Amino acid sequence: MNVIPTDIPGVLILEPHVFEDTRGFFMESFNQRIFDDAVGQHHEFVQDNHSRSRKGVVRGLHYQLAPHAQGKLVRVTRGRVFDVAVDVRRSSPTFGRWVGAELSEANRRQLWVPPGFAHGFMVLSEHADVLYKATAYYVPQSDRCIRWDDPDIGIAWPPIDVEPQLSAKDLAGTRLVEAELFA
Numbered sequence: 001m002n003v004i005p006t007d008i009p010g011v012l013i014l015e016p017h018v019f020e021d022t023r024g025f026f027m028e029s030f031n032q033r034i035f036d037d038a039v040g041q042h043h044e045f046v047q048d049n050h051s052r053s054r055k056g057v058v059r060g061l062h063y064q065l066a067p068h069a070q071g072k073l074v075r076v077t078r079g080r081v082f083d084v085a086v087d088v089r090r091s092s093p094t095f096g097r098w099v100g101a102e103l104s105e106a107n108r109r110q111l112w113v114p115p116g117f118a119h120g121f122m123v124l125s126e127h128a129d130v131l132y133k134a135t136a137y138y139v140p141q142s143d144r145c146i147r148w149d150d151p152d153i154g155i156a157w158p159p160i161d162v163e164p165q166l167s168a169k170d171l172a173g174t175r176l177v178e179a180e181l182f183a
């Protein structure tokens, strides 16, 4: 596993080892021991998610409030997305900062988004399948959304040739300054 740090301590890009041969490829998409070593602590995953979206769809920026905060290990098995993590811990030195990475079927990269971060992505290909493991169960009452285009965060979303498409919930997302966050 190749581990690539990002500008925000704790948010990591992971590149699992891929075994390619004439048949195709094999990789361990998740290995608890290797993951814990890479991240530096143990995280228990309790839920796997899979969403499929069309080009231009933006899902996020979502997080669940404590005590239901979710760490997410995100990967893409079809297409390409720009995946983003935003630090929403008020006491963090990187509060309000974001990191983004292109995750794709081709690069097989994964993004580790620790608890305390909002997560979202924009689909860059015609379709994309995003699969991610979560360290806490879905608790809708604790779910919160910050606007994808919050100027105070200033995410540099890649240019695409279609109109971004968001759910009504996401279009109604709050600004970071108004949001219920983590201490």
Ligand SMILES: Cc1cn([C@H]2C[C@H](O)[C@@H](COP(=O)(O)OP(=O)(O)O[C@H]3O[C@H](C)C(=O)[C@H](O)[C@H]3O)O2)c(=O)[nH]c1=O
Binding pocket: 049, 051, 059, 060, 062, 063, 072, 119, 120, 121, 138, 167
């Ligand atoms: C997240 C989730 C949703 N649902 C149900 C609730 C809705 O009836 C339906 C669609 O939910 P939603 O529109 O919230 O799905 P996304 O917009 O993809 O939400 C996700 O988007 C960003 C990228 C995230 O990181 C979060 O995992 C999650 O918030 O699935 C469930 O049953 N379980 C779940 O864990």
